[in-house]
Amino acid sequence: MDSFLDHAWMTPDHRAHADAVRRFLAEEYQPNRARWTEAGVVDRAFWRKAGEQGILGASIPEDHGGLGLPRTFDLVTFLEQGRIGDSGWGISVHNIVLHYVASIATPDQQARWLPRLVSGEWIGAIAMTEPGTGSDLQAVRTTALKNGNEYVLSGSKTFITNGQNADFILVVAKTDPAAGGRGISLIALETDGAEGFRRGRKLDKMGMRRQDTSELFFDDVRVPRSNLVGDAEGRGFAQLMTQLPWERLILAYLALGASRCALRHTLAHVRQRKAFGQRLMDMQNTRFKLAEVATEIEVLAAFADKLTAEFQAGTLTPERAAMAKMWSTEMQGRTVDTCLQLHGGYGYMNEYPIAELYADARVQRIYGGANEIMREIVARSLDRD
Ligand SMILES: Cc1cc2nc3c(=O)[nH]c(=O)nc-3n(C[C@H](O)[C@H](O)[C@H](O)COP(=O)(O)OP(=O)(O)OC[C@H]3O[C@@H](n4cnc5c(N)ncnc54)[C@H](O)[C@@H]3O)c2cc1C
Known part of the structure; x- marks a missing residue:
């Protein structure tokens, strides 16, 4: 199969x-x-x-x-x-x-x-992260203040996926800057003709080279009141929570797909490459390392299937989704590292797919909630009665 x-x-x-x-x-x-x-x-x-x-x-x-x-x-x-x-x-x-x-x-x-x-x-984007804050979402400084029938959006965002091409951006902004987390709302920005909206640099990343990750600037951009997502202000935090388990499940599947891809390319390499008169695949270290990689992939697939069933039943909790995001992306990191090592110098060459898989994997532990935040979410759930 x-x-x-x-x-x-x-x-x-x-x-x-x-x-x-x-x-x-x-x-x-x-x-x-x-x-x-x-x-x-x-x-x-x-x-x-x-x-x-x-x-x-x-x-x-x-x-x-x-x-x-x-x-x-x-x-x-x-x-x-x-x-x-x-x-x-x-x-x-x-x-x-x-x-x-x-x-x-x-x-x-x-x-x-x-x-x-x-x-x-x-093309859609979601803009949470700012130059001054990422993990601590409550500290965002972008504001969307009411003015007649409009909101006036001011501030800046960074690291925004699809940033150069996005036509529709869900912007996390404070509609009530004095209310902390309860003052956060989601404002939908339709970028076509939006005066005061500016795209900054397409950021130069170590991996994900085809992705237009960008800075975004909002200089008093006027957005109709009807673009407040949902029907009340101050719900942004709770709204963001609704899709977090889904987002983290997706990241686990991306980790799984990339890990399988890395294993496939590595098997192809070690089966044909020879050293000391034998195939790399015939060496015990190679065999054992790849046996471990294949096993971890199977473990992740089983966990992902279990969480998918929970998602479909509406019972996937934030802490279990956090476990999946944390473990899968760390497993992906171990996998691509092992697989690159088994390619020798070829693994370091961009023309070999493992090099791209290695560079792309690193950010998986950072975005979608850094893995330290995932550990916090899991740990908090362990400390409840
Ligand atoms: C390629 C890429 C694409 C991205 N796409 C998007 C996007 O589309 N939209 C968007 O809004 N953002 C996006 N991001 C931003 C990403 O979500 C943030 O980088 C991430 O949330 C971390 O925020 P930060 O970079 O500000 O790091 P910080 O918040 O400064 O954290 C730095 C490090 O400090 C540690 N840390 C932070 N808080 C804690 C804590 N409570 N306990 C223990 N350790 C902690 C962690 O190790 C963390 O990695 C993207 C980032 C990249 C690199």
Whole structure:
């Protein structure tokens, strides 16, 4: 059985979706990959094509242009992205934005925004992190202050995935700066024609070279009051919490896909490369290291399946999602490191996929909540009666 398709929750329909996504990526992504790496961004036209294929909105209701399928179909897409060793296409962030809108926006807002995000006409981003604060979200300084029928958005964000291309940005801002965490709201910025909105640098990263991670600036940007996400101010923190388990489950699947990809490339290398008259694969160290890698991948797959079942049942808790995010990304780090070592000097060369997998893996322990924050969340749950 193809390990990418070997999940307890997968049905023949999931496998058919996987086939379609795999074909789409082979035809539309892979031929452009080197060019997009060079450019530091994936073409907008590709997003449109993914929208036309139903990939972006697979789990969004049909009346908003989606396919109305369970979210496990999105997990299939993330696994297929992992199969090709890619983390440059910011579809996971786009997906999270879609699910924020689908779960916390008003029906009117959903009707306005979802079809464009599902079709790929709009690319989504979520802007929480600022130069002065990341982990401590309560300390954000961007404000959205009421002025007549508008909010005036002021401040700046950094490290924002899809930042250069985003047409729709969920901005975490304080609508009541004196109220601490209870003064935080989500403001939807439609970037087209937004005066005072500026994109800063496309940041120069050690990995994820095709992803347009960016700085964003808001200099008194006027946003209609109807773009306050949901129907009341001050709910931003609680709204963000609603999708955190999903976001962290996605990160675990991305770690799984990338780890499987690393193992596959490494096996191909050590089976053909010879040293001291034998294949690298015939050396006990290689065999034992790869046996450990393969075992850890299986352990993660089993844990991910269990949490997926919990997610589907609506019982996935923040602490279990935090466990998955923490462990999976650390396992991914161990895996790519071991796999790179077994490639020898070739592993350090960018033309070998393991080099990209190694560089891309590092940030998984930092974003989506740094792993130290994950440990806090897990530990807090252990200290409750
Ligand atoms: C490639 C990339 C893409 C990103 N995409 C997005 C995006 O789309 N949207 C967005 O809003 N942000 C995004 N981020 C930002 C990311 O979420 C933050 O970098 C992350 O939350 C950490 O925040 P920070 O960088 O400010 O680090 P800090 O908050 O300064 O933390 C630095 C380190 O201090 C330690 N630390 C912090 N708090 C604690 C604590 N309570 N206990 C113990 N240790 C602690 C941890 O080791 C942590 O890594 C992205 C970042 C990168 C690199």
